[in-house]
Amino acid sequence: MESIPYLALISALAALALASYFFTTVKAAPAGNDRMVFLMTEIQKGAKAFLRQEYTWVSFFVIAMVILLAIVIAPLASVAYIIGAILSASAGYIGMTVATMANARTTEAAKEGPAKALPVAYRGGAVMGFSVAGLALLGLMFVYLLFVTWLEVDDAFEIVTAYGLGASSIALFSRVGGGIYTKAADVGADLVGKVEAGIPEDDPRNPATIADNVGDNVGDVAGMGADLFESYAGSIIAPVALTAFAVGATATEATLTDFDGVNVLGQLMFPMAIALVGMVASILGSFLVKGGDSTDSKALSHALHRGTNVAMGLTIIGTIGMSYWIFDSATGNPIGLAISVIGGLIVGWALGKTAEFYTSDHFAPVKKIAAQSETGPATTVLSGISAGMVSVAASVILVLAGIGIAYWGGEETLGNGIYGIAVAAIGMLATTGAVVSVDAYGPIADNAGGIAEMAELDPSVREVTDALDSLGNTTAAIAKGFAVGSAALTALALFKSFELAVQQAGGSLTLNVGEVDVFIGLFLGAGLPFLFAALTIDAVGRAATAMIEEVRRQFREVPGLREGKEGVTPDSARCVAISTEASLKEMIIPGSLAVVVPLVVGFIDIDALGGLLAGALVTGFALAIFMANAGGAWDNAKKYIEAGAHGGKGSDPHKAAVVGDTVGDPFKDTSGPAMNILLKVMTIVSLVFASAFV
């Protein structure tokens, strides 16, 4: 059983090898004509410039944390922290590099039809997917083996947790910074280009078009990658930390073999075993995604999703096997923990489907929003808010069902329900490699369409890329469900680990909300996500204003630009620079909040910190779901109208729907996704610093 971390490490290396292989095949594909290469290079340059600057800014934060960890916790914790941060940043950088290479290549392949273009876009996404999963698992297993197995240092599990904190820090800033960038560019491009100048989306005359396409990559690719890196690593760390701190909190001397009749080693190995199974399954699945000769959209969709479906199926089977093998000697039935994991997977899937129900134009909520656009923007906004809020109630009930099942499973096998909850999150994320591959495929197909438009290719090419783009949506919804659901479960498990870590450090944590300090913390925690949402919404507003002014200036001052005179090109680089600078400046305060608040509260009153985490978790989860789903619903209501309903494009209902969509933009792409990481960063900061608070 002790070989599991080594096997997991090897599977991570295999994933990275696969990513390199896909990288080679993508690179080998033709990138098209000069114009396309130029556009691709511009997008790539912009995206890389953003990431480089972002990482430069974030490095100050990372250095501050490294010093703090070294002084307050242990120098080795700084090492783990910095490994987590660097690997997470690298995964984002690699994924984005390939995504911005794959876009023009997908466009070029789309000239020969979807069957040729699909594998290019998929493999571009798969580099991202397997880099994220591979690097996250590689780093985690390395840190685990190094500090726990080989060096056997003191507080080894705090050090392992610091690895997660490193990943979370990068994820938070990537999500916030990338989210602000992408929306500022999007709003700037749309408002001045489409609304004021009356030119179509992705038009080469619009100075913000390149920035908009850069935004898709830094937000949806790099930001999403860092997010999933953090979620994936966190979901494995949570049950490991929970187990280790439970031993530390109750045993006089920590033992990693049998303890209290419970197989501690098994509990430590099980999460890694599922990660191993999921990684192998994802690698096998990825080979099944082939374009084939069919151009039928159903067949294409089937081809794209075959990889994920096979990976999930294999993971379920593997989980049952691992459960019986590892918990063979447990007092309870090993099937319990397998059900926890599978239950988590199903709840994650159901969360994604719920999000889809509330945000897809195939169902009643979006149709209702579209219908409400007949009576103007106010009713459009209100019906979206209401749909988002109802989706909160539905999602909360699903998560609670997941918690209940997972708890039951943990009790069944080990008499430890919380452990069941902790491993349920891995169920959702074990196939991260496969899921992120398809998730990153989306922006590549989207960008490919943008390049087709900007390079003024034949409209048939755009039709192919649009068809490819729409294929990714179902998986994107499910990936979102996984991210959200696992955030709730992981945060809960980390929260419980925090409680145990405090006990292990010789302190005691009262989490009784009947106590005033806990209640004050709870209250503060409930208010915090509102402040965070407000800060990020305002940040998008300010960054977008800077962008709008620059686009307006160029249209005003560059003669012939608006008219599309031959040889007149916009200064896209300036728009990219403005969006970069504005979003990075705006990222600082909301990003720091997540780290500073728990530290300050924790050093004042640790019980209040417990309340704060609980309050922030439940309220933040609700707010995140609300913002994501309301935003998604408005977006698709607009698209539904654009497809011809309620008067179609240019009608008054369409204008009302555009208002809803614009309100929803920072909701769904900035505040909502960042909120999930906020919750985990706050919890993991508390967990790492638990001994210092005591």
Place this chain on the structure above:
Amino acid sequence: MESIPYLALISALAALALASYFFTTVKAAPAGNDRMVFLMTEIQKGAKAFLRQEYTWVSFFVIAMVILLAIVIAPLASVAYIIGAILSASAGYIGMTVATMANARTTEAAKEGPAKALPVAYRGGAVMGFSVAGLALLGLMFVYLLFVTWLEVDDAFEIVTAYGLGASSIALFSRVGGGIYTKAADVGADLVGKVEAGIPEDDPRNPATIADNVGDNVGDVAGMGADLFESYAGSIIAPVALTAFAVGATATEATLTDFDGVNVLGQLMFPMAIALVGMVASILGSFLVKGGDSTDSKALSHALHRGTNVAMGLTIIGTIGMSYWIFDSATGNPIGLAISVIGGLIVGWALGKTAEFYTSDHFAPVKKIAAQSETGPATTVLSGISAGMVSVAASVILVLAGIGIAYWGGEETLGNGIYGIAVAAIGMLATTGAVVSVDAYGPIADNAGGIAEMAELDPSVREVTDALDSLGNTTAAIAKGFAVGSAALTALALFKSFELAVQQAGGSLTLNVGEVDVFIGLFLGAGLPFLFAALTIDAVGRAATAMIEEVRRQFREVPGLREGKEGVTPDSARCVAISTEASLKEMIIPGSLAVVVPLVVGFIDIDALGGLLAGALVTGFALAIFMANAGGAWDNAKKYIEAGAHGGKGSDPHKAAVVGDTVGDPFKDTSGPAMNILLKVMTIVSLVFASAFV
């Protein structure tokens, strides 16, 4: 000391006598010409018809609760419940009757200037104010004396709490039903009248104008009255219940005299003593509100607010005196609890000022929203959402400061911090008589303006009523702060009482959020306010749609109506009937939610119920503040633009601001205010049924 309840009872009777006296003077004032009397009678008829129907519908709910209480708790609890419900309903009915009498009389007096009109409007409001405070205190003291002092029945304090539950039930339905009504009528009148038909506000041609004016009365007067009745009674009940259940939970035999060295009788009497002091101070203050001869707005404002300011000043002095007298023999310093009460008052005031900062056009947030309207409705909506969310953070910090101070005070005097929190809420509400007088003055002045418009009086009359209308705003903001702040403190104290009541009943309540069932409850509780908000927003939408269709139909089918042909009048009664029916139908589900959910959860798992209450309290508080302040900010941004900024009325920024205002309407007048009562109803239901759950 035992005489305090009797003295409080007498002070309540004095308040009612004062209300009768004011009623006579209002009635004696001339109501103006036939047209004005007709309009007044229409509004009154509509409002009374609504209330009668509302009470009919609610009576089914009340009967169900009476039966449930009689079976599950005690038949006498049903008696207390029904007394609370009837008195609360009566206070609303009386206040609204007088408000709808005072409106035309204020208009008539306004012909002679503001100095004549002010006392009429104030006294109309004061009937409401002193009816609410008088009936609430009268009923409570009667129930207390009857069951605790005279009959000395078993579970006397559960029965007293049931009185509060009766009041809360009525308040919840009044706020929800009235809130839906007022916004449906408002939106219907505005959207078809102002936007589609292009006729001004309060125009007699608009069929929904009467319904709109009725809405002001059923929402802002009757709904607000029932709300304050509930808050006031609840703030006194909370520390009484806390004390009684603390005795019951720890002593083998309940004793109301000395217990554990703490003066139990003093703790029971202190809240009533502050209520007594506040009532006497309010009565004295009310005589100081006189019009004088000046027409200067500053002098008028001073005249209007003199009553409240004097009442508060006297209450502070009286509180210090009572504290020293009652807690003379306490181990700690009696000043502690006086500081708790005064701290509560100051925090309530500061909450009101915070709300004012975020919603008044004198300050940056509203000015920013108005500026954002330059870039369209989407940025207007986003900046309002962000302002509302930031105000949550500010308000949370204030409430926490209040909790901290009050806790310190309770510890200082009695070594019982929670008791300090419980009495802090009374600090805010002791002067309910005076505060509600000015609060109810607002809609009367508003309605007076409507009548001046509809009766086509000289514009100078409208100017006077507008001047009067604006005077009430400051107090309205502070009253709102009191309502919100006291809701948080009262709910917290009731929550703690619930814990004690469970212990008294022999059960045990685990409120450790580290336990899974508590955490599940916490999560569910955090989701509930979102569902409640969605339900009420949707309800307003549906009711408004019914109204819009009727107004459109009349404009379409009644020849000459839109053109204002002589002798053609709209069928206002039909609009009133439609708004009434729609809002009452829509009130059922959200209203029942508040009672059914805690009962169901409580009978399944009482720890989960504890978590649910805590989660709902913190999230609901945040959501209530967000919705109230965002709504208020949009409203005033629109008014700011109408006053000439950013292009003024009819400009594009104005249209954008109107969108914000319409989004905010159900936020600030339906969902937001109802949320506060939701929290208290849920807590008080749990408290009353605590023994049954065990």
